[in-house]
Amino acid sequence: xxxxxxxxxxxxxxxxxxxxxxxxxxxxVLSNNDHWIIALNPEAKALGLKRGLRFKESRKIIDxxxxxxxxxxxxxxxxxxxxxxxxxxxxxPQVEIYSIDEAFIDLFGFKNLKVYGEVIxxxxxxxxxxxxxxxxAPTKSLAKVAQRLAKQMEGSLxxxxxxDISRALTITPVKDLWGIGSAYAKKLELAGIRTAADFINIxxxxxxxxxxxxxxxxxxxxKGIPMAELTVEVNPRKGIISARQFSKPVKDxxxxxxxxxxxAELAVDKLRKQACTTNFVTVSLEAFGRARHASAETTATxxxxxxxxxxxxxxxxxxxxxxxxxxxxIFLFGIEPVSGKQINFFDYNSSKKGYLxxxxxxxxxxxxxxxxxxxxxxxxxxxxxxxNYLSPNYTTRIKDFPVAQTLFNK
Amino acid sequence: MKRIQRTTGFGSPAEAYAENDIDWTxxxxxxxxxxxxxxxxxxxxxxxxxxxxxxAIIDCSLIPRKGDLIIHTVDGEFGIGEFVGAEKDIVGxxxxxxxxxxx
Numbered sequence: 479x480x481x482x483x484x485x486x487x488x489x490x491x492x493x494x495x496x497x498x499x500x501x502x503x504x505x506x507v508l509s510n511n512d513h514w515i516i517a518l519n520p521e522a523k524a525l526g527l528k529r530g531l532r533f534k535e536s537r538k539i540i541d542x543x544x545x546x547x548x549x550x551x552x553x554x555x556x557x558x559x560x561x562x563x564x565x566x567x568x569x570x571p572q573v574e575i576y577s578i579d580e581a582f583i584d585l586f587g588f589k590n591l592k593v594y595g596e597v598i599x600x601x602x603x604x605x606x607x608x609x610x611x612x613x614x615a616p617t618k619s620l621a622k623v624a625q626r627l628a629k630q631m632e633g634s635l636x637x638x639x640x641x642d643i644s645r646a647l648t649i650t651p652v653k654d655l656w657g658i659g660s661a662y663a664k665k666l667e668l669a670g671i672r673t674a675a676d677f678i679n680i681x682x683x684x685x686x687x688x689x690x691x692x693x694x695x696x697x698x699x700x701k702g703i704p705m706a707e708l709t710v711e712v713n714p715r716k717g718i719i720s721a722r723q724f725s726k727p728v729k730d731x732x733x734x735x736x737x738x739x740x741x742a743e744l745a746v747d748k749l750r751k752q753a754c755t756t757n758f759v760t761v762s763l764e765a766f767g768r769a770r771h772a773s774a775e776t777t778a779t780x781x782x783x784x785x786x787x788x789x790x791x792x793x794x795x796x797x798x799x800x801x802x803x804x805x806x807x808i809f810l811f812g813i814e815p816v817s818g819k820q821i822n823f824f825d826y827n828s829s830k831k832g833y834l835x836x837x838x839x840x841x842x843x844x845x846x847x848x849x850x851x852x853x854x855x856x857x858x859x860x861x862x863x864x865x866n867y868l869s870p871n872y873t874t875r876i877k878d879f880p881v882a883q884t885l886f887n888k
Numbered sequence: 889m890k891r892i893q894r895t896t897g898f899g900s901p902a903e904a905y906a907e908n909d910i911d912w913t914x915x916x917x918x919x920x921x922x923x924x925x926x927x928x929x930x931x932x933x934x935x936x937x938x939x940x941x942x943x944a945i946i947d948c949s950l951i952p953r954k955g956d957l958i959i960h961t962v963d964g965e966f967g968i969g970e971f972v973g974a975e976k977d978i979v980g981x982x983x984x985x986x987x988x989x990x991x
Contacts, residue, residue: 498977499964564921605922605948607979800908873924882959882966884930884938 479591479614479638480704481570481583482621483598484629485562486609488579489517492558493548495607496872496880504545508533509814510757510778511864512549516814549865552758552812556773557873559811561606569598577717578811582618595634615643619699622656623647623674643702647674657696662689674700718756718810720745727766727802734763734797734806735790741808742789746782749810755780757812761792765801772796778814781835785810916984922949924980926959928968936970942987944968946980957982 485491489507494500504522506515515531525543527536533547540547559578566573572584588594595612602610612634613624620637623646628635637643653663655674665688671677678700686694695705720741728734738761749756755778762771772792776784789808870878890906917923928942936957938944946959952971959968961977968982969975 496966498961498966501964561921568921607948879925879927879943880966881929882926882944882968884928884940884968 479585479588479616480618480621481585481595481598481612481614482576482618482625483562483566483581483583483602483610483612484625485559485579486611486629486632487517487519488559488608489548489550489555490519490522491608492555493546493551493869494519495558496870500546504543506540506545506547507550508547508867510550510812512866516550547867549868550757550812551865551869551871552775553773553871553874554869556758556760556811558606558608560771562602562608562610565602565605566598569601575719575809578809582621585614591638592634592636595636599634613637616702617699617704619656619696620646620702623650623700626650626654640702644675647678647700650674652677655696655700657692662693717813718745718748719807720748721805721807724804724806727804729799729802731793731797731799734793734803738789738793738806738808739786741806742786743782745808745810746780746785749813750780752813753816754813755816756785756810757814758810759785759788759792760809760811761789761796762807762809763793763796763803764805764807765803768801770796780816782838916945916986919947919949922980923947923983926966926968936968937985938968939987942985944982945984945986947983948980950981950983952978952981957985 487505490505493505493507502521504525504527505519506522506527507517508514509516512533514533515527515529515536518527518529522545525539525545527539527545533540539545555578562579563573563575563581566581566583570583570585574582576582583598585591585594591614595614598612599610602608609632611625611628611632613621613626613628614634615621615624615637620643624635624637627646627649635646637646650673652658652666652671652674653660655677658666666672666677671680678697680697682694682697685697698705724737728737756776757778758773758775760771760773762769764770772795774788774792776788779785793806870880872878872880889909891909892903892906893900913920917925924946926944926946928938928940928944931940938957944957944959950956952958954971954973956971957968958971958975958981959966959979960975961967961979966979971978971981
């Protein structure tokens with residue numbers, strides 16, 4: 479069985495961990511430069527606020543209803559995300575971090591999963607103060623179906639028997655299935671296929687013909703047959719992960735450097751295919767019995783040389799020559815569409831960068847991917863972002879630690 | 889990191905015996921996924937061994953016992969106090985207390 483754990487309104491939940499005064503209050507989180515709303519909690523949604531609305535234009539609703547607003551604090555979100563994932567690693571033998579706030583967990587061989595799902599939720603809530611919902615089912619796609627329903631009840635849902643599964647599929651609209659884009663959803667609805675249950679009844683050869691292998695893999699998964707190769711459509715607002723497991727343990731930093739550069743290249747490739755930029759880079763390095771990670775903020779960027787130099791600088795921080803490493807991973811978080819990228823007046827190079835990237839793409843299109851790729855460059859921090867409503871870095875800066883008052887129990 | 893010094897004359901016979909620096913982080917934060925750090929504000933709780941500007945490291949995985957120091961939320965604020973059993977929203981049990989006496 480596979481579980482999908484999802485943090486509820488993750489950015490807003492992170493903002494309220496150290497603000498007990500915000501309990502049950504509407505909270506929104508703004509994009510870089512405080513332009514638009516990128517995250518809201520249910521209380522804010524109930525006021526008619528939506529993701530993607532401009533902050534300035536929503537100001538009336540925000541002020542009239544005392545909505546609490548924050549600039550995005552990826553330093554805080556990243557630290558709390560690590561805590562949630564670390565707890566999951568203690569609760570399951572295998573955790574696949576899918577995005578900053580979602581993870582698949584391996585529950586093969588676990589008994590009494592209905593109870594265990596609740597144990598996981600309670601443990602994470604207690605140890606990190608982040609609320610989660612969990613879907614548990616025989617395959618990843620079904621776990622997602624279960625998690626979607628669990629979210630509606632703010633709890634956990636186990637789909638184990640054929641009866642459970644078919645009931646869940648009947649109440650899942652086809653457009654909410656993972657990997658079904660809006661184009662396919664429209665096409666399916668025109669053909670009278672409205673629910674996931676309708677979808678699994680289409681003959682396999684029709685699915686293969688009309689929807690390529692992705693549709694076919696999804697259909698098999700929904701029938702309860704795990705397909706290891708299943709790739710789900712990446713939600714552009716979530717993170718991008720690229721990891722390398724070395725064929726044999728590696729000690730040499732220059733080899734790890736090379737690996738992270740290559741994997742950064744793959745991640746940035748994905749990023750740019752989605753026409754997005756990243757605001758936060760995390761690098762992790764795993765040895766036997768030792769895992770370390772480090773993160774840095776970047777101004778909304780899709781510029782590979784910058785991302786590589788950040789990744790290498792981070793690697794240097796966590797690398798120790800005393801260990802043999804078996805895996806390194808690069809995570810890009812804080813993904814935003816390029817159209818939302820704000821011109822940074824301090825970043826005088828950007829027009830040059832655009833030109834360079836275009837040329838690199840042209841050469842790679844002609845001579846194959848990675849035909850031309852960046853060499854090492856110096857680490858440089860780019861600043862100049864407006865984040866007027868930034869919360870303190872409660873967990874990563876000593877001067878920002880939350881404050882506890884004395885004079886209780888008196 | 890090992891504390892090894894370069895010598896210009898004879899190599900240090902102690903070099904091979906140098907050990908890694910003490911890992912204060914894992915001493916203070918043995919469970920980083922379940923621990924948060926708070927700064928204490930206000931004096932007046934000295935009888936509970938808490939002073940202004942102390943750092944209270946809490947372990948959220950522990951179940952509070954009578955007499956433990958805990959961080960809990962009271963009227964939208966965090967407070968530190970002795971566990972009596974009636975607290976509603978307990979954040980965690982104080983497992984380490986760091987005090988800076990002078991510098």
